Structure formats: structure tokens, C-alpha cells
Amino acid sequence: MSEERDSDGADPIARPIVNIVGERVALGPLHRGLLSLLAKWDNDFRTIDLGGGDPRPVTAEENAAGWEPLLRGERDDWIGFAVYALPDLRPIGVMNIRDFTNPHGTAEFGITIGDPGERGRGYGTEATRLLLDYAFTVLGVHNVWLDTPAYNVGALRAYEKAGFREIGRRRGARVLAGRRYDVVLMDCVAEDFVPPAKRAMPEID
Ligand SMILES: CC(C)(COP(=O)(O)OP(=O)(O)OC[C@H]1O[C@@H](n2cnc3c(N)ncnc32)[C@H](O)[C@@H]1OP(=O)(O)O)[C@@H](O)C(=O)NCCC(=O)NCCS
Numbered sequence: 001m002s003e004e005r006d007s008d009g010a011d012p013i014a015r016p017i018v019n020i021v022g023e024r025v026a027l028g029p030l031h032r033g034l035l036s037l038l039a040k041w042d043n044d045f046r047t048i049d050l051g052g053g054d055p056r057p058v059t060a061e062e063n064a065a066g067w068e069p070l071l072r073g074e075r076d077d078w079i080g081f082a083v084y085a086l087p088d089l090r091p092i093g094v095m096n097i098r099d100f101t102n103p104h105g106t107a108e109f110g111i112t113i114g115d116p117g118e119r120g121r122g123y124g125t126e127a128t129r130l131l132l133d134y135a136f137t138v139l140g141v142h143n144v145w146l147d148t149p150a151y152n153v154g155a156l157r158a159y160e161k162a163g164f165r166e167i168g169r170r171r172g173a174r175v176l177a178g179r180r181y182d183v184v185l186m187d188c189v190a191e192d193f194v195p196p197a198k199r200a201m202p203e204i205d
Contacts, residue, residue, distance in 0.1 A: 016089055017084065020134065022126045022198045026089060027081040027134075030071055034082055037091055039063040041114030050152045050178065051112055052183070077101040079139075083111075085118065085128045092118040095127055097135050097144070107135055119154060126191035126196065128162035133200035136190040145187040149174045156184060164188045 018028035041047055042063050045055035058066075069079055077100055084094035093113040100107035109131065113124050135141040146164065148155045151174075156166075164186040172180035 003119065016084060016091070017082065018089070019055070020130050020200045021086070022130050022196060024086055024121075025092075025127045025130070026084045026086055027095070027121050028084060030080045030082050030094065032071060034091055034094075035060075035064050035067060037114060038067055038094065041094075041112060044114070044116075047112060047114065047116070049111070050149065050155065052147065052149060052174070066195055081127075081131065083113065083123065083145050085123060092123055093127070093130055097131055097139065097141075100135070100139050100141050105140065107139065107141045107144050109135075109144050109146045124155075125160040125161045128158060128164075130198075132163055132188055132193055133195075134194045135183040136193055137199070139196075139203050141190070143187055143189050145185065147183050147185050149176070150182040150184050151176065156186075159186055162188075163193050165192075 014193075016028050016031070018026040020027040039058070039060050041200050042058050048055040061122075061151070069075060070078060077096040078096055080094060080096040082091055082094055084090060085092045092115060093111065095111035096109075098108050098110070109128070111124060111128060111131075132144060135144050144164075145167075146159065147170070150169070151172075165188070167185055167187050168185045169182040170185065171182050173183040174181045
């Protein structure tokens with residue numbers, strides 16, 4: 001246990017670093033200490049399917065090898081955040097904004113709240129708002145887009161609440177258990193975005 005303690009009694013050494021603090025969630029840099037959680041979430045077939053991936057077993061080594069270049073910051077058009085629930089800063093998910101280094105000001109968005117027990121509690125909506133605010137105000141992006149299977153109703157609802165809207169569908173582009181589903185495309189543009197009360201970037205006094 002460290003000698004120094006914050007006024008709230010928390011151990012500042014054990015506490016994760018955060019960059020953006022909202023009302024229910026905080027976002028901070030990804031780190032190696034999250035790898036075992038990431039391996040667990042990346043092996044949850046339902047989570048992977050909802051995220052538009054193709055479920056298969058992923059070994060700890062393979063998973064770490066996939067995350068390591070991102071943890072080392074080697075992909076310069078990919079910025080990831082760990083998502084922590086407040087007030088105890090427990091890690092509940094990961095999110096990213098990617099492909100933003102293009103002349104058109106577009107970027108793609110992704111998020112996973114890893115533990116199903118942490119979903120439906122408003123965390124995903126607030127985290128999405130905070131990352132959109134970051135993309136528009138810090139990265140200077142104009143248009144953020146995503147796609148998700150049409151049966152991912154929790155995601156569609158969270159994204160709509162955060163400021164995305166449906167812009168079209170890829171018809172029958174997703175198969176689950178032999179049935180075809182649409183893939184929904186959504187975007188959010190800077191001028192339509194209503195920023196959250198707690199901003200990603202502190203305002204100038
Ligand atoms: C999508 C995801 C990030 C959303 O985060 P979340 O914390 O669950 O979202 P929120 O709690 O902020 O909002 C979810 C909303 O959907 C609603 N919802 C959830 N499941 C639902 C369902 N089956 N039917 C209808 N509404 C549903 C919730 O009630 C909530 O709406 P409300 O606040 O109006 O009640 C998260 O659920 C997740 O990671 N899911 C698994 C992976 C995934 O889908 N990734 C995204 C791929 S594009």
C-alpha cells in the first residue's frame with residue numbers, strides 16, 4: 001500500500017490514470033493491466049457478435065499480440081480509451097476512434113462495455129458522448145460513423161441517445177444462426193452534436 005493518499009482515501013498509485021471524467025464514466029489510456037480483462041471480453045461470443053465480429057476462441061498470446069501494437073501507440077490513426085465506471089473507477093470497457101487522419105475529416109467509432117452486467121446502466125451512452133466530444137473538439141473531426149447489426153437494439157438506442165442517427169442500411173449483410181439481418185449505418189456530424197455537460201476538453205476560463 002502506498003504511503004500517500006488522496007483526500008478521498010484512494011491510493012493514487014493503484015488508481016488508473018484518466019483523461020476525461022464524466023458523470024458516470026471516466027476515460028483513460030489503455031494499459032497492459034487490462035489485458036486479462038480484454039482476453040475475457042474478446043472470448044465472449046455474444047459480445048463479439050453484437051460488435052459485428054466473427055466469434056472464435058482467441059488465445060491469451062494471440063489476444064495480447066493484437067492489442068500490443070495499439071498499447072504501444074504504433075497505429076497513428078487509432079486512439080483507444082479504457083472506460084471506467086465512477087466513482088470506483090472499475091474497468092468496464094474499451095472504445096476507440098480510428099481512421100481520422102484523412103483530408104475529409106471523417107472517423108470511425110467503436111465501443112465495447114465488456115461485462116454484460118454493466119450494460120443498460122447509461123455507461124455506454126455517456127462514454128459515446130464523451131468520445132464524440134473529443135473527436136469534434138480535439139481531433140477536429142467533422143463526421144463520425146459506425147455500423148452495427150440491426151438486432152443490436154441496445155447499441156442503436158445508446159448511439160441515438162448520444163447523438164448518432166441512422167443514415168442507411170446494408171441489407172442482409174449479417175448472418176446469425178442462418179438468418180439474415182441488416183447492418184445499420186449511423187453517423188454524427190459536428191454541427192448537430194449536443195455536447196455533454198461535462199466536456200471532454202476543459203473549457204478556457
Ligand atoms: C452497445 C453498448 C456499448 C451500449 O452501452 P450500454 O452501457 O449498454 O448503453 P446504455 O445503458 O447507455 O444505453 C442502452 C440503451 O438501450 C436500451 N436497451 C438495452 N437492451 C435493449 C433491448 N434488448 N431492447 C431495447 N432496448 C434496449 C437500454 O434500456 C438503454 O436505453 P434507455 O436508457 O433509454 O433505457 C453495450 O451494450 C455493449 O458493449 N454491448 C456489447 C458489444 C456491442 O454491442 N458493441 C457495439 C458494437 S457496434
